[in-house]
Amino acid sequence: xxxxxxxxxxxxxxxxxxxxxxxxxxxxxxxxxxxxxxxxxxxxxxxxxxxxxxxxxxxxxxxxxxxxxxxxxxxxxxxxxxxxxxxxxxxxxxxxxxxxxxxxxxxxxxxxxxxxxxxxxxxxxxxxxxxxxxxxxxxxxxxxxxxxxxxxxxxxxxxxxxxxxxxxxxxxxxxxxxxxxxxxxxxxxxxxxxxxxxxxxxxxxxxxxxxxxxxxxxxxxxxxxxxxxxxxxxxxxxxxxxxxxxxxxxxxxx
Amino acid sequence: xxxxxxxxxxxxxxxxxxxxxxxxxxxxxxxxxxxxxxxxxxxxxxxxxxxxxxxxxxxxxxxxxxxxxxxxxxxxxxxxxxxxxxxxxxxxxxxxxxxxxxxxxxxxxxxxxxxxxxxxxxxxxxxxxxxxxxxxxxxxxxxxxxxxxxxxxxx
Numbered sequence: 001x002x003x004x005x006x007x008x009x010x011x012x013x014x015x016x017x018x019x020x021x022x023x024x025x026x027x028x029x030x031x032x033x034x035x036x037x038x039x040x041x042x043x044x045x046x047x048x049x050x051x052x053x054x055x056x057x058x059x060x061x062x063x064x065x066x067x068x069x070x071x072x073x074x075x076x077x078x079x080x081x082x083x084x085x086x087x088x089x090x091x092x093x094x095x096x097x098x099x100x101x102x103x104x105x106x107x108x109x110x111x112x113x114x115x116x117x118x119x120x121x122x123x124x125x126x127x128x129x130x131x132x133x134x135x136x137x138x139x140x141x142x143x144x145x146x147x148x149x150x151x152x153x154x155x156x157x158x159x160x161x162x163x164x165x166x167x168x169x170x171x172x173x174x175x176x177x178x179x180x181x182x183x184x185x186x187x188x189x190x191x192x193x194x195x196x197x198x199x200x201x202x203x204x205x206x207x208x209x210x211x212x213x214x215x216x217x218x219x220x221x222x223x224x225x226x227x228x229x230x231x232x233x234x235x236x237x238x239x240x241x242x243x244x245x246x247x248x249x250x251x252x253x254x
Numbered sequence: 255x256x257x258x259x260x261x262x263x264x265x266x267x268x269x270x271x272x273x274x275x276x277x278x279x280x281x282x283x284x285x286x287x288x289x290x291x292x293x294x295x296x297x298x299x300x301x302x303x304x305x306x307x308x309x310x311x312x313x314x315x316x317x318x319x320x321x322x323x324x325x326x327x328x329x330x331x332x333x334x335x336x337x338x339x340x341x342x343x344x345x346x347x348x349x350x351x352x353x354x355x356x357x358x359x360x361x362x363x364x365x366x367x368x369x370x371x372x373x374x375x376x377x378x379x380x381x382x383x384x385x386x387x388x389x390x391x392x393x394x395x396x397x398x399x400x401x402x403x404x405x406x407x408x409x
Contacts (some may be wrong), residue, residue, distance in 0.1 A: 038393060042385035049389060054300020056326075127326030134329060134409045135389075137355070142384055228255050 017057030019087035024050030049135040060244025076246035087226040088171035090235045097161040104143035111136040112197040113214025121189035276334030288320040293330045296389040310336040342374045351408040369405040371396035
């Protein structure tokens with residue numbers, strides 16, 4: 001791998017890893033607060049899957065970077081501007097409907113990207129993707145079925161989940177923008193150009209939204225910046241909580 | 255060597271050994287140590303560290319110096335579980351996994367038939383949640399004998 005490709009690939013692995021680390025942390029905030037016991041357990045399991053995937057991806061990122069940073073150094077000792085997650089992943093949990101909408105929109109995207117990524121030319125990344133793909137199928141099913149239950153549920157649940165969908169929509173554009181890094185890597189079979197999954201994503205989302213008797217929001221202004229380190233104020237608060245123990249006691253183990 | 259490893263049980267499902275689960279992918283001698291290839295069931299499986307510790311511990315007790323190497327390719331599938339292992343699961347009260355779902359992409363609305371109750375064998379069961387006490391299990395209840403039960407998810 002030449003120097004440029006190696007730099008690109010490190011950046012790309014951060015994007016993949018940071019999405020899962022930040023979203024996994026958000027979902028883990030439900031632990032002990034789930035609306036029913038089964039859901040508390042389900043969300044904790046999904047968070048665990050995402051954090052497990054983040055662990056593997058950031059470990060690989062550290063190896064590609066070759067500066068001696070491992071997954072813990074990357075997770076706990078970077079500032080908000082150095083994170084490459086999509087902004088959608090850092091949006092606050094809101095109510096259960098907000099969480100389900102965020103999870104559904106992201107999970108379908110993740111599934112489509114992982115599906116291609118498991119056939120990429122980098123053996124280690126393909127292996128991680130193949131594993132994560134199997135997990136992502138369950139995540140899509142979980143959030144998709146909830147979206148239908150809430151949308152096609154009571155007047156109140158319908159109203160709230162529609163509001164959640166309208167609110168989350170402006171954060172979805174960023175997922176599919178893609179830039180030179182992804183295009184250069186995709187040309188070498190090392191990444192998925194996210195623009196290539198937009199159509200498939202929209203078709204799946206449309207289907208489920210229709211079954212849920214919800215209305216697909218119109219595409220308006222789309223938020224972006226997460227992939228280049230421009231985040232909302234929410235990420236700083238999330239990191240403060242996530243990183244405090246590691247930063248207060250560097251190198252501590254238990 | 256496999257016989258020794260067969261004594262190492264999964265900490266979360268103590269009725270199955272790491273060999274029966276299909277997570278031991280290879281055993282080889284490298285110089286003075288034995289290298290055991292292990293593949294995780296789930297990316298975030300919290301039992302992996304404990305399994306690695308148990309594997310090296312069990313072999314150390316027999317005077318064998320071993321090292322655990324984690325492999326990801328090919329990804330673990332419940333299809334690697336033997337018939338005997340499935341029967342052990344059923345007797346333990348966990349419905350064994352069916353064939354791993356290979357259908358393309360979005361699995362929504364296309365559920366496989368619900369698992370049969372491991373206690374009474376009835377197929378009249380209800381899925382409570384796709385996520386159980388561990389990532390690898392889902393929660394169900396039997397409408398015939400009214401027992402709640404867990405199912406080892408096909409993956």
